[in-house]
Amino acid sequence: MQCEDNKVSQRSTNLLRGIFVGTMSGMIWGVLVLIISSFTQLFAFDFSFFNDIFVFIVGGAGFGLLLGAFLEASKNKLPFQPIMAQSITVSVGIWFLFFTGGLLLHILKPDRYHMEGSQHLQGFLLSILLGLIFGFFWISFSKNLKNI
């Protein structure tokens, strides 16, 4: 019965819940992006680690917020149900939208917007990571909500 209630809770649409979970997971993701990028060294950073940390948290929160809002809006329409698979799909989808926009800009202004294969691959993998973090938080959040 509890399991059924939990499933109903996860399936219902609540935009604020999605935004909250998305923002929280995005902020954590932002910090992880900065740490991973510092290790991979795929490009030269313009700013120091401590200057960038706030920027990455804000950027990650924005990305996560988008993920949460779009997932809440689309999760009942996706052809598969596990929230982890849905969050990864939507996260990669949002990243791909931005990437496609950048690709168009690259075609229009190749001198201004460059293609960097290794950075795109890193971004793609990081978008999967965001989906995983979001899915984990979503499951935890739904369980905690049940206990309130």
Next chain:
Amino acid sequence: MQEEALMTGNSGKTDSLLAVTGLMIAIFMTVFMIIVVYGVDAAMPGVHDMFHDFRHSIGIQCH
């Protein structure tokens, strides 16, 4: 009742208002993220420069 409303997200006008507010925030953040990712040099050069490292890190095309 409140517990049920929290779980199902269906509590009438208040929840509709919250949903609309949330949607407005989401639209605002969408615009914000477009600026973050692509940059609007003429309008907000500071924001574009500030998110330069973040943009490279998540693999979006940049200068």
